[in-house]
Amino acid sequence: MFEALSNENLQIYWWIIISLLGGFLVFLLFVQGGQTLIDKLSDNEEEKTVIINIIGHKWEFTFTTLVVFGGAFFASFPLFYSTSFGGAYWVWYAILFAFIVQAVSYEYRKKKNNFLGHKTFEAFLKFNGFVAPFLLGVAVSTFFTGSQFSIHKDNIVKLNSNVEAIISQWQTPWHGLEALWTTEHLAFLQNILLGLAVLVLARLNALLYIRKMTNEPNILQKVNKCIPRHSILFLVLFLVWFVRLLLIDGFAINPATQKVFMQSHKYFDNLTDLPLTLFILLAGLTALLYGLYKANFKADEKxxxxxxxxxxxxxxxxxxMAGFNHTPYYPSTYDLQSSISIANSSSSRFTLIVMAYVSLMVPFVLAYIIWAWRAMDAKKIDQKELEEELEKY
Amino acid sequence: MEHINWELVDWSRAQFALTALYHWIFVPLTLGLSFMLAIMETIYVKTGDEKWLKIEKFWLKLFGINFAIGVATGIILEFEFGTNWSNYSWFVGDIFGAPLAIEGIMAFFMESTFVAIMFFGWNKVSKKTHLLATWLTAIGSNLSALWILVANGWMQNPIGMTFNPDTMRNEMTDFWAVLFNPVAVNKFIHTITSAYTFSALFVIAVSAYLLLKKKDVALAKYSMLLASVFGFVGIVATIITGDGSAKQVARYQPMKLAAMEGLKKGSRGAPLIAIGKPKHLKNEPTHKEVFKDLKGEDQLDVTAEGFEIPYGLSVLAFNDPDAFVPGVDDLVYGNEKEGIRSYKERIKSGKISIEALAKYKAAKKSGDTETAQKYLKIFREHFIDFGYGYFDGHDLNELIPPVAITFTSFHTMVILGTWFLIFFILVYRAVMRNTIEKKKWLLRLGVLGLPLGFIVQEAGWITAEAGRMPWVIQDLMPTFVAVSHLKSTSVMITFFLFFITFTALLIAELKIMSAEIKKGFNN
Structure with a gap:
């Protein structure tokens, strides 16, 4: 059935799946957000353990979604995978490193004879909690502000010349970290703003989730105190970033020549040119605002x-907005024509079709995740419940 | 070659080897123990015998400690192809990325969703649902191994694809060929069954330790009984598929086979070295020069000697005592009589292919279709040697895998594998006859089985991967064309970062595990 789709539609289909995975990943970063709050929301070890168990039962979902996000990007848009991961080396390794130390920390923190001590494992959780959402936000922001790399696919046949057989080449020695201080067009400001917005959003979602999952009065009181401040801070950070995004020059592809050029308020135009995207965005922002309204004024668990x-x-x-409407989603400020677009970075038609069939498993996967999530969250978690539990973090 | 940054290539290889070998310390236990847990829980649910629940919960605790670090070391591997093998990722991402993505969608989610229920769901879901979750965790983790080995099998025997000269990369043409690649299928079964063997060795080692300490004797014996049967089935399947593996290596990677046996000159009716050691023809290397071996220099100087089984290698490789098995020299210098082309010839032909591709691109750019077609034809005719073209002007030693390492790891694997077969029978008999407690020597051998099992696991990987050198994709792409363009110091830094972190986490894991083991079943 996917054979009937045109190449372009297959690529669009896969971009939608990547976007979906990206969306779920950002939401699931609430686990990381929660990790940054373990001290703030607790007065003693027992309360801390309650919080860690609430978010800890979900850490594997975030972890797995990140891995699948990487794998799916590799399979469907390998040029992005090879250029960004191999180029923005330090950013990605910082993110990955933060996840490595997270994976053991829940399990090992409270175990006897754990070599590094529970404080170290808690520090690992906090490190992961701050670094991963922030840098993922920064990385996504570079989809709009650009990076410095060049791509020469033909270099693979360079033999015995002074040019190595290098396809993608990063042009700064900082390998991605420069996103934090590139002053051109105030890119650093934009990148840092989104990084902080994602971090605060992760914490906000964690606060709301913890409130839903526990009856511990002291924790709830602290959570309720944090929610308004986080709501305001998130809205400020996100709106400043977003309004600037609508105003800046964006990267555009001329459909006739396939040449990349700078276009004023390109991302604003993308919204007006793509009514469905505008609708999804407005629906998303409305849901977010409604959720924040419910959280702040109705104290609603849901x-x-x-x-x-x-x-x-x-x-x-x-x-x-980053990828559709003749927009290169991973633009290069070093060489505009090296910019990566959905069309020039995708796998072959055959692979996209194979992977499209594989994607039919996604609803099934979602169904059992939702089932498992509900089964595990049916009871609230508090000190009493944890005492009865044989296995806990 | 001056323009190749060998330091970068070496550090990138070292980092991949480090992360893969570390990851592989933990994965075999996850693969096998998950099934043993499922069997224990099934017995419990079927019989209602609380003893089996107690047994399962003890092993589940150890499983959890191991699982966490397995996950931690695994995430790097999903991204490392991009971070450190950027050219590779683009060149073959079309084929190689698919199994990785399928692994995520099909296996990882299953594993991570149900593992949470397995650990924390005892009071939250029904008995039967919990049992289902335990089985699905086992199936999920084994499915994940399937897709990884499909990807790895493709690197050893790249099929189901074609090179697209317009996009300058390999593209998949037949998904089923990639999935049912004979190398992948065999490798998958060989790997998971060897993992079952290792898990059985783990359970026996821990149980033997408890028996030696006279702690929880009854429950430890039940665990041992289950593990000896599980391990026996595992090792038999491992040996059968190991034989299959050797035949595939003979067919698709003759140089790897020559290195595995240290076979310098090929012959008909070639003998198999049962026990032996690598030997340098000119000078034995000092301990300092061993590092040179690691890097693959002077490989034409290395062979092996030892106790030989007549005709063994010919039978192992081709099921025919008179079959010709080529040695390193035959492959490097060619053997006209046996129809083997020399590497020199293949390099020349590969160079023609690569240069024709460049000319095709140039002609196509200038709109000269006729010339483009002419070069396209030449490119395709010589494509079989494409990867060899990159070795133009290189030392021929670079085309030979590190013989001493490949030989040693292969023979370690085979000798210890044979011992495990005998060992599982001994343990089974002793448990059934209820004499195991008295046989202290067997219990001590049981404890020793764990480090030995670990050595075999790593030796298997080293045989497969060191033997594949210098190729990332057999005959198509050498390591030095595959790396990311980075400073070698950057990769060196990440190498040590991983080395220190993984080592610290490993120490934590071992300490926590030993503390839990000492507590025994009744905690």
Whole structure:
């Protein structure tokens, strides 16, 4: 059935799946957000353990989604995978490193004879909690502000010359970290803003999730105190970033010549040219705002589901803005013509079709995740419940 | 070659080897123990015998400690192809990326969703649902191994694809050929069954330790019984598929086979070295020069000697005592009589292919279709040697895998594998006859089985991967064309970062595990 789709539509289909995975990943970063709050929300070891168990039961979902996000990008848009991961080396390794130390920390923190001590494992959780959302936000922001690399696919046949057989080449010695201080067009400001916005959003979603999952009065009191401040801070950071995004010059592809050029307020135009994207974005922002309203003024436990839906939809819309409507989603400021677009970075038609069939498993996967999630979250987690539990973090 | 940054290539290889070998310390236990847990829980649910629940919960605890570090070391491998093998990722991402993505969608989610229920769901879901979750965790983790080995099998025997000269990369043409690649299928079964063997060795080692300490004797014996049967089935399947592996290596990677046996000059009715050691023809290397071996220099000087089984290698490789098995020299210098082309010839032909591709691109750019077609034809005619073209002007030693390492790891694997077969039978008999507690020597051998099992696991990987050198993709892409363009110091830094972190986490894992083991079953 996917054979009937044109190449272009197959590529669009896969970009939608990548966007969806990106959306879920950003929402699931609430686990990381929660990790940054373990001290702030607790007064003693027991309370800390409650918080860690609440978010800890979900850490594998975030982890797995990140891995699948990477794998899916590799399979469907390998040029991005090879250029960005091999180029922005330090950014990606910082993110990965933060996940390595996270994976053991929940399990080992409270175990006897754990060599590094529980404080170290908690520090690992906090490191992962701050670094991963922030740098993932920065990395996504470079989809709009650009990076410095060049691509020469023909170099693979360079023999015995002074040119190595290098296809993608990063042009700064900082290998991605320069996103934090590139002053041109105030790119650093834009990148840092989104990084912080994602971090605060992760914390906000964590607060709402913890509130839903526990009855511990002291924790709840602290959570309720944090929510308004986080709501305001997130809205400020995100809106400044987003309004600037609509105003800056964007990267555009001339459909006739396939040449990349700078176009004023390109991303604003993308919204007006892509009504569905605009709709998804507005739906996402509405859900987010409604969730925040419920959280702040109604003290509603279900607020998390609105902010979750809002987060996922808003991220999807941002990915659409970055990649559709003749826009290179991973632009190069060093050499505009090296910019990576959905069309020039995708796998072959055959692979996209194979992978499209594989994607039919996604609803099935989602179904059992939702089932497992509900089964595990049916009971609230508090000190009493944890005492009865044989296995806990 | 002056324009090749060998330091970068070496550090990139070292980092991949480090991360893969570390990851492989933990994965075999996940693959096998998950099934043993599922069997234990099934017995519990079927019989209602609380003893089996107690047994399962003890091993589940150890499983969890191991699982966490397996996950931690695994994430790097998903991204390392991009970060450190950027050219490779683009060149073959079309084929190689697919199994990685399928692994994520099909296997990882299953594993991580149900593992959470397995650990924390005892009071949250019904008994039967919990049992299902335990089985799905086992199936999920083994499915994940399937897709990784499909990807790895493709690197050893690249099929189901064609090179597209317009996009300058390999593209998949037949998904089923990639999935049912004979190398991949065999490798998958060989790897998971060897992982079952290792898991059985783990369970026996821990149980033997408890028996030696006279702690929880009854439950430890039940664990041992289950593990000896599980391990026996595992090792038999491993040996059968190992034989299959050797035949595939003979067919698709003759140089790897020559290195595995240290076979310098090929012959008909070639003998198999049962026990032996690598030997340098000119000078034995001092301990300093061993590092040169690692890097693959002077390989034409290395062979092997030892106790030989007549006709063994010919039978192992081709099921025919008179079959010709080529040695390193035959492959490097060619053997007209046996129809083997020399590497020199293949390099020349590969160079023609690569240069024709460049000319095709140039002609196409200038709109000269006729010339383009002419070069396209030449490119295709010589494509079989494409990868060899990159070795133009290189030392021929570079085309030979590190013989001493490949030989040693292969023979370690085979000798210890044979011992495990005998060992599982001994343990089974002793447990059934209820004499195991008295046989202290067997219990001590049981404890020793764990480090030995670990050595075999790593030796298997080293045989497969060091033997594949210098190729990332057999005959198509050498390591030095595959790397990312980075400073070698950058890769060196990440290498040590991983080395220190993984080592610290490994120490933590071992300490936590030993503390849990000492507590025994009744905690």
């Amino acid at each position: 607020a998390i589901w609105f902010t979750a839906a809002g987060t996922i939809l808003a991220v999807i819309a941002l990915f659409f």
